[in-house]
Amino acid sequence: MRRSGMERTNLLLTTSEERLAMASVSIAPVQRQKKIQPLIVRITHWINAVAMFIMIGSGWRIFNDSPLFPFIFHPDITLGGDVQLSFEKWQDSGMGGALQWHFAGMWLLVLNGLVYFAYNFATGRFRMKLLPVTLTGLLGDIGDALRFKLAHDDLSVYNHVQKLLYIGVLTLGVLVVLSGLAIWKPVQLWWLTDLFYGFQGARWVHFFCMTGFVLFLIVHVALAVLVPRTIVSMITGNAPPAHAPKERE
Ligand code: HEM
8 A cells, every 4th residue: 555745754753752652651650760879979989998898907907007096906807818827938927918008908999989979079079968967967866766767768868877977987987098108108208297297196197097987897797787778789789669569468
């Protein structure tokens, strides 16, 4: 059967409209599922977790070589190679190995941190996700948490306690790198070392930043495990609904 030009155009239109309709049906569920964590944030977050593990583990072994306080970290929970072997070969407790871990981890931490900060500042994500933090908001969220009423339904919005913790740990991240640089190059970067009241002051700041990270990690991981959907969102970018609809019997 021969069709007129108009008919052919109509046919084409109908076909493309149909295609469009079909496409929107197939992409609709994907669109409805909100992206909670962008890919860059997820990648940098997990690289940071590995870098932190390296930095803290090797930092503890370096601390053991010349402790600031009257205690040392058990070598089994530190990073720097076998202590016995190191004594036999190099007559030290693994300080050399720990320093190599620490400097390798430092590059990972700093480069990864620069990507994370650049992305969050450039896109305005920091302002959107972490601000504002208000006293009333904080007190309200703490009250809700104590009454086990803190809402976790919308994972795309951080509560005020989370915001404060994240701002705090990001600030510690900047401080730990600056104090580390001051300890690493106290002669070349004398002005930076001076800002920390000298080499010893920078060591103190560096140590207390590490302590802050460890305390943050305990709370952070505990909260993530309490609301496992957040871990899914930090891996896949999306999260399953808080209350999945019950299947019909
Ligand atoms: C090792 C040091 C770690 C640091 C410094 C850290 C820091 C952070 C920061 C700053 C955020 C907010 C990211 C943003 O939205 O821009 C975040 C989110 C998150 N982190 Fe970590 N993190 C660490 C390790 C971990 C570990 C080991 C876990 C594993 C359970 C974890 C689980 C999560 C989850 C699930 C979120 C998303 C929270 C939510 O959406 O409610 N983090 N982390």
